[in-house]
Amino acid sequence: MNSRAFGLACFMALAAPASGSPSAEPAAQSVEPVGSVAAAATAERLYAAEGALTLSFETLGTFEQRDGVRALILHATANRYLRNVFTYVPDDAFGEAHIISERRLEVVLKEGHELNTVLSGLPLFVTVDTFTGTPNHYTARIEVAPRFYDFRGSSAVWVEENVTPYYVVNGGDWLVYRGGVDSQASHLSVTAPDGAPAVSRVDSDSFQLEWRYPSLYQAIDPHTVPLTFTAALTEGGTAQKTGRLVARVTSLALTSGDAYDVWPSPSCQVSTYDCIQDHPAGATDLSACGTYREVTRCLFADACEVSAPQRRDVHGPRGPVAEHLLHVQR
The missing domain is CATH 2.60.40 (Immunoglobulin-like)
Structure with a gap:
């Protein structure tokens, strides 16, 4: 059996319930949430x-x-x-x-x-x-x-409802919350009494919103105060929308x-582990690999939680990125 097949078999053995053992619980007795x-x-x-x-x-x-x-x-x-x-x-x-x-x-x-x-x-x-x-x-x-709702204003500014946590290292902090805005605009600003996000352009018609926890908390408390989105439209003029960010x-x-x-605790997914290992050593932004929780489950996964071929033996069993992040978290 090659290393890929062995690693996958090991992963599946943990993920799947036993079927041939006399001590295995019958499937009909499993308890499901209602x-x-x-x-x-x-x-x-x-x-x-x-x-x-x-x-x-x-x-x-x-x-x-x-x-x-x-x-x-x-x-x-x-x-x-x-x-x-x-x-x-x-x-x-x-x-x-x-x-x-x-x-x-x-x-x-x-x-x-x-x-x-x-x-x-x-x-x-x-x-x-x-x-x-x-x-x-x-x-x-x-x-x-964290979710946006209670939108009011121009349809030329579309704010994503979801704000998603990701693993992005910045000094001693590795959790960031990101949202998104779509607008045919040359510039977007977001203002609030407290908790305004950092805004960056993604492409010609979309922008990224980013909070670390302290500013996210300021944006949701009090939840009655909206954030204001102002876009300088590429066709001329401005458009404005407000929305409340809440827990x-x-x-x-x-x-x-x-x-x-x-509700067993989820295990590391092979696709997430592969993505982490494909990043260079010292990479700090792992948002492309999944959500914050999906990534953290894979940073210190053992041999039977991921497929064997993705491991970089020259860097040790955790791979280059995980070793870097282990150092950061210490």
Whole structure:
């Protein structure tokens, strides 16, 4: 067996469930999430149902002062009386959850590390225990992301709804948030009281917006203040549009099973690993290889998580870019 075939077989062995072992669980017994939904740009609330529980989250989070710091507050409602709620990320308690009335709860993510971590693409789990119903123990999985909405103004300026996290090293920071604007314009400026992005041209009719976390946070808190986009059109004149950047619940799923079985942590994808290895040593912008989380899963992948042929033995098992980034993160 050649090295490529061996590496791929090793990768697939980890990714696929055992089928020939007597101890393997039958597929019919696997627990699947019920009611997994993603938010449209205009959705105000997401719903998910499993067993006796229907849970809904307001998609738009709000900022409040909690324990002396600003925090993103997410509100949810259940159809059952709540007994206990708790928030975590895999293997670690994270954020806070509180019952605020018999059937209502809130999730609190403090500004700084907690908020930045979730906005960068890490899902948040929320356990929900109810007094009645069968079953009465559930886990919700939510994703929160920066999103533009409430656009007003000229159609000559088109602002992408999504703002996406990428791995781009700048000193001790390797997380950047990027958005985009399309306009037939020779120049684009974006203004705001706080949190205006850096703007750069991509091609003749598109521009890139870029925030590091501190400025992104300033742009979304308060979420009621819009950003203003002003384009100098190539055909003459100017066009202007406003839009609000907010922290939005973009997906919700609910299960009564084991959250680690239902939503296992994703592994490094071969295409992402290959892309990283194709960058020269010392490369700092890995946005072409995937999102921030997709890239970070591959930086320190072991031999059975990626195909063998892509490894550069002369640079050690991690390859040139990963070795550089390991040094940066230390």
